[in-house]
Amino acid sequence: MEKNWPLWEIFVRSKNGLEHRHFGSLHAADAEMAMENARDVYTRRSEGVSIWVVESVNITASNPADNGEMFEPAQDKVYRHPTFYDLPDEVKHM
Amino acid sequence: MKENLYNYILGIADNSLILGQRLGELCGHGPNLETDIALTNISLDLLGQTRSYFQYAAKIVGDDKTEDDIAFLRNERQYKNVLLVEQPNTHFGFVIGRQFLFDVYHLLFLEKMQSSNDEILVAIAKKSIKEVSYHERFSSDWIKRLGDGTAESNKKMQEAIDGLWRYTDELFQLTEVEKVMVSEGLGVEISLFKEAYYKRVSEVLKEATINIPESKYFQKGGKEGVHSEHMGYILADLQYMQRSYPNMKW
Numbered sequence: 365m366e367k368n369w370p371l372w373e374i375f376v377r378s379k380n381g382l383e384h385r386h387f388g389s390l391h392a393a394d395a396e397m398a399m400e401n402a403r404d405v406y407t408r409r410s411e412g413v414s415i416w417v418v419e420s421v422n423i424t425a426s427n428p429a430d431n432g433e434m435f436e437p438a439q440d441k442v443y444r445h446p447t448f449y450d451l452p453d454e455v456k457h458m
Numbered sequence: 459m460k461e462n463l464y465n466y467i468l469g470i471a472d473n474s475l476i477l478g479q480r481l482g483e484l485c486g487h488g489p490n491l492e493t494d495i496a497l498t499n500i501s502l503d504l505l506g507q508t509r510s511y512f513q514y515a516a517k518i519v520g521d522d523k524t525e526d527d528i529a530f531l532r533n534e535r536q537y538k539n540v541l542l543v544e545q546p547n548t549h550f551g552f553v554i555g556r557q558f559l560f561d562v563y564h565l566l567f568l569e570k571m572q573s574s575n576d577e578i579l580v581a582i583a584k585k586s587i588k589e590v591s592y593h594e595r596f597s598s599d600w601i602k603r604l605g606d607g608t609a610e611s612n613k614k615m616q617e618a619i620d621g622l623w624r625y626t627d628e629l630f631q632l633t634e635v636e637k638v639m640v641s642e643g644l645g646v647e648i649s650l651f652k653e654a655y656y657k658r659v660s661e662v663l664k665e666a667t668i669n670i671p672e673s674k675y676f677q678k679g680g681k682e683g684v685h686s687e688h689m690g691y692i693l694a695d696l697q698y699m700q701r702s703y704p705n706m707k708w
Contacts, residue, residue, distance in 0.1 A: 391491075393603070400596060405491075
């Protein structure tokens with residue numbers, strides 16, 4: 365039976381004000397069960413305040429074979445990162 | 459020593475202890491990873507509640523008694539859990555059926571225990587009720603899934619409910635200790651929610667397309683310490699370490 369259960373991706377917001385982050389995936393028959401399973405698998409040690417579940421088939425992922433054209437052109441363009449500014453010491457977490 | 463209060467607490471706590479132990483047997487044996495974790499979580503919730511009760515009970519006894527003495531060093535007749543919770547994990551339908559029939563009771567019980575005039579019992583009820591609300595949701599969801607699932611899952615769920623139904627009436631049998639505790643305002647008047655119990659159970663079973671058993675033959679005894687043949691095996695598992703290595707600690 366469990367072989368037929370689809371895969372779900374679980375996103376958990378660990379604190380109010382933060383974004384939902386991908387925590388992992390699990391099997392469940394439907395969204396309701398995915399939510400209960402997510403609660404049991406990922407949030408029983410107060411890891412979160414909100415859960416999203418998304419069936420994995422609904423996620424369109426980039427193909428690793430396309431990594432060349434997708435990501436590599438950016439690698440020699442360090443000037444796209446704002447790393448050339450001098451930050452005052454008072455500014456933390458940048 | 460407050461003998462009645464002590465025995466009353468054991469009556470509540472032993473249900474959680476023995477059901478927690480039964481669920482613990484399934485650790486690593488659940489039908490799949492997610493359900494395995496869910497059942498073990500419920501087991502741990504129940505054992506956590508048991509600890510709160512036993513710590514309170516140990517304090518009532520005094521004499522350096524600990525929660526472990528109460529959990530591990532009593533004889534079978536001194537355990538006061540209902541027969542329902544000691545029934546075996548025959549198959550997943552029985553695990554869910556037993557859980558559901560107990561959870562509905564447990565939730566109604568804790569709701570009422572919140573207005574006990576014993577503040578420790580109130581505190582335990584307030585803490586446990588959130589856990590038990592989730593247990594009840596989990597088990598009633600599964601009753602519906604299995605009952606209203608495939609022909610085979612329906613058959614197995616029906617078999618479990620038919621097999622476990624005879625243990626439901628005992629939940630509402632008042633013992634002498636309970637009568638005294640109710641009269642003192644500490645205990646829960648369980649007869650007050652018997653109707654609500656069967657109403658809620660019937661609603662879920664109906665939605666799950668499970669027939670409500672018509673049998674009027676019920677078993678009782680656990681609350682008085684007279685257990686089914688399964689109890690000895692449970693206690694053998696539960697008590698082995700303390701009996702073999704007295705006073706051992708982790």
